[in-house]
Amino acid sequence: MKNEKYLRDISEIKQMMNRSSRFISLSGLAGVFAGIYALAGAVVAEQLLGDQALNTVAPEMNQEVLQQLFLVASAVLVLAIGTAVFLTTRKAGKNGQKIWETTTKRLLINFFAPLIAGGIFCLVLVQYELIGLIAPAMLIFYGLSLIHASKYTFGDLRSLGYANLVLGLLATQFLGYGIYFWATGFGLFHIVYGIWMYRKYDRKNA
Amino acid sequence: MKNIISNINKAFDHRVRLGIMSVLMVNEHADFTTLRELLGVTDGNIASHIKALEKKDYVKVEKSFIDRKPNTRYIATKKGREDFQKHIDAIESLLGQQQLKP
16 A cells, blocks of 8 residues: 555656746657658758769859758747747646746757757858758757757657767768758758657657 | 655645645745646635745745836755755655555
């Protein structure tokens, strides 16, 4: 009898610690959508690049193509974040949780701090025309951001972070193939991971 | 065995007090509304449990103003953290022993 009470106490303690310190309304489906947008973006980017494959660290880059690539990347980012915000708000509403809490702010700050640093670093790479390093740098910084953010939401996010980090480091050794590494990390990994998260957390509660 | 049982702390022997301490263990501080929403109990209920923990010197209260609105935040004291950790350890080792027996 006493045993049951203690077991209940322990699970109550764990639940309270998690609920008060981690943001748990993150939607797995958002990951799947982000992956799809990224893959679509990568296809468009490849068309734009055509023969100007990113063969070297600093290929002769047409300014116009560069601008178009920037637009495509921005569109992917806006769509992915928009969908994530929409799905996550919906999930929080369904579970009767508030969306804007201390845990939300903490997650966003800890996720975006390394990510924005990475974004600025990528702009610097553009500035010095080290185009070939942009895709690896994006993967590396995104991986680090995920690892850092995983403390404030589902711990599972950490493995996705390490996967992207390793992929990004690998990509530095295959400079001409940046776009394929990028499509794997931001596209494929997101989709696989999103489905896995969705099955683990969302479907159970639906 | 005796040692373990003496670490089981009567002060934490209630769902609400257990909850308050759990939240304060992993957060630097928490305000009244946050605690109330997390635990899902009434104002009066939570206030009386916080009082009890305060009396034991496990929880510290800090009152301040945010945008001219009064804000009360609660912080676990060093003693509170230590005793709560001992309480958790005691429960876990008791459960561990029970599992070994049969």
